Amino acid sequence: MHMISDTVKYIGVDDLDIDLFESQYVVPEGMSYNSYLIDDEKIAVMDTADRRKGEEWKANLKEALNGRQPDYLVVHHMEPDHSALVAWMLETYPGVQLVCSAQAVKMLANFFEGVDFTGRVLTVKEGDTLSLGKHTLQFIGAAMVHWPEVIMSYDTKDKVLFSADGFGKFGALVNETDDWACEARRYYFNICGKYGTQVQSVLKKAAGLDIQAICPLHGPVLKGEALAEAVRLYDIWSKYEPESEGILIAYASIHGGTAAAAERFGEILREKGAKKVVVSDLSRSDMAEVIEDAFRYPTVVVAASSYDAGVFPVMHDFLYHLQIKNYQKRRFGIIENGSWAPTAGKTMRTMIEALKDCEIVEPMVTIRSRMKAGDEALLAQLADSLLND
Numbered sequence: 001m002h003m004i005s006d007t008v009k010y011i012g013v014d015d016l017d018i019d020l021f022e023s024q025y026v027v028p029e030g031m032s033y034n035s036y037l038i039d040d041e042k043i044a045v046m047d048t049a050d051r052r053k054g055e056e057w058k059a060n061l062k063e064a065l066n067g068r069q070p071d072y073l074v075v076h077h078m079e080p081d082h083s084a085l086v087a088w089m090l091e092t093y094p095g096v097q098l099v100c101s102a103q104a105v106k107m108l109a110n111f112f113e114g115v116d117f118t119g120r121v122l123t124v125k126e127g128d129t130l131s132l133g134k135h136t137l138q139f140i141g142a143a144m145v146h147w148p149e150v151i152m153s154y155d156t157k158d159k160v161l162f163s164a165d166g167f168g169k170f171g172a173l174v175n176e177t178d179d180w181a182c183e184a185r186r187y188y189f190n191i192c193g194k195y196g197t198q199v200q201s202v203l204k205k206a207a208g209l210d211i212q213a214i215c216p217l218h219g220p221v222l223k224g225e226a227l228a229e230a231v232r233l234y235d236i237w238s239k240y241e242p243e244s245e246g247i248l249i250a251y252a253s254i255h256g257g258t259a260a261a262a263e264r265f266g267e268i269l270r271e272k273g274a275k276k277v278v279v280s281d282l283s284r285s286d287m288a289e290v291i292e293d294a295f296r297y298p299t300v301v302v303a304a305s306s307y308d309a310g311v312f313p314v315m316h317d318f319l320y321h322l323q324i325k326n327y328q329k330r331r332f333g334i335i336e337n338g339s340w341a342p343t344a345g346k347t348m349r350t351m352i353e354a355l356k357d358c359e360i361v362e363p364m365v366t367i368r369s370r371m372k373a374g375d376e377a378l379l380a381q382l383a384d385s386l387l388n389d
């Protein structure tokens with residue numbers, strides 16, 4: 001158990017045997033469910049953990065309490081990976097009061113049938129404060145970062161921001177490296193990506209505070225340069241601005257013809273001077289990582305086989321993911337493939353046109369079954385349009 005400051009203790013747990021986080025994200029480095037304890041005249045526990053590691057978390061809590069009783073359980077976020085032990089806390093510690101938003105109160109009964117919360121909940125909203133003795137918690141509304149009930153809290157004594165899922169990342173703390181951005185980016189775009197406006201609003205509020213440490217619910221505590229870099233990246237990401245130069249080619253291919261065309265198109269782009277080209281096979285890549293790359297770069301080329309008068313499903317899934325994540329402000333190129341009546345291009349075009357402020361760069365290239373020498377010229381033309389316009 002490590003100390004964040006002389007009175008703020010880390011009591012979270014690592015999960016190294018989880019197969020998929022939220023039943024969809026591969027997490028080869030595991031996951032951490034962070035939880036903190038503020039040891040003051042009144043003791044506040046900041047969130048619980050996932051029930052997968054409930055016993056370990058309870059042991060950490062008991063060790064940190066050292067025989068004392070907690071006074072408050074602050075529930076920043078009701079998602080079960082943080083709130084699984086809420087009912088257990090109420091039952092085990094009769095003096096503990098839950099501190100959460102009004103929206104969270106509505107959710108409590110949904111998650112914990114039969115638990116009597118009467119007289120056990122202190123509802124807080126933006127600007128409210130809670131004195132623990134030397135520490136005072138100031139609450140910050142953070143609705144839709146990334147659920148509606150989310151609050152953050154700021155400890156005015158140690159200048160710590162408890163940021164809920166904001167500033168989180170994939171990966172257990174035991175496996176933490178210096179490269180925070182790599183898995184924080186994949187986490188951000190897939191989990192919070194839809195809510196850029198709400199993240200911007202929280203960043204504006206945070207700019208008015210002197211923050212010495214950010215304590216998220218997943219991933220490492222951020223301090224110093226790491227904190228400043230994380231805030232810089234969150235500002236870019238939540239404005240939907242590309243982070244760096246580059247072109248993503250995402251392809252969906254049944255028998256390899258579209259794959260060959262996509263790889264060749266990558267070579268053409270490099271021959272013409274593109275410095276960074278990432279080619280991803282949507283059937284075999286981690287979808288969350290391809291989505292991350294789509295947000296990272298300003299330009300995306302989609303290449304796909306036609307399928308049942310539409311597009312090969314994994315490409316449909318990719319574009320659908322972009323749509324629900326509020327993807328915007330990017331340029332697209334389109335390559336389609338078909339053996340008798342190519343339809344992939346039209347389907348992809350319709351889906352891209354539904355995205356906000358996304359431009360389709362012409363010409364769209366049609367491959368018939370296998371790429372031929374004659375297709376080179378049109379691919380070169382598309383490359384020129386993408387690189388020079």
Ligand SMILES: Cc1cc2nc3c(=O)[nH]c(=O)nc-3n(C[C@H](O)[C@H](O)[C@H](O)COP(=O)(O)O)c2cc1C
Nearest residue numbers: 253254255256257258306308309338339340341369
């Ligand atoms: C189930 C299935 C449905 C298909 N539907 C279409 C179609 O509607 N129109 C078409 O032109 N080709 C269709 N095709 C053919 C492929 O799109 C075509 O062979 C393409 O060249 C495959 O590219 P690939 O080598 O990258 O997989 C279909 C193929 C399969 C297996």
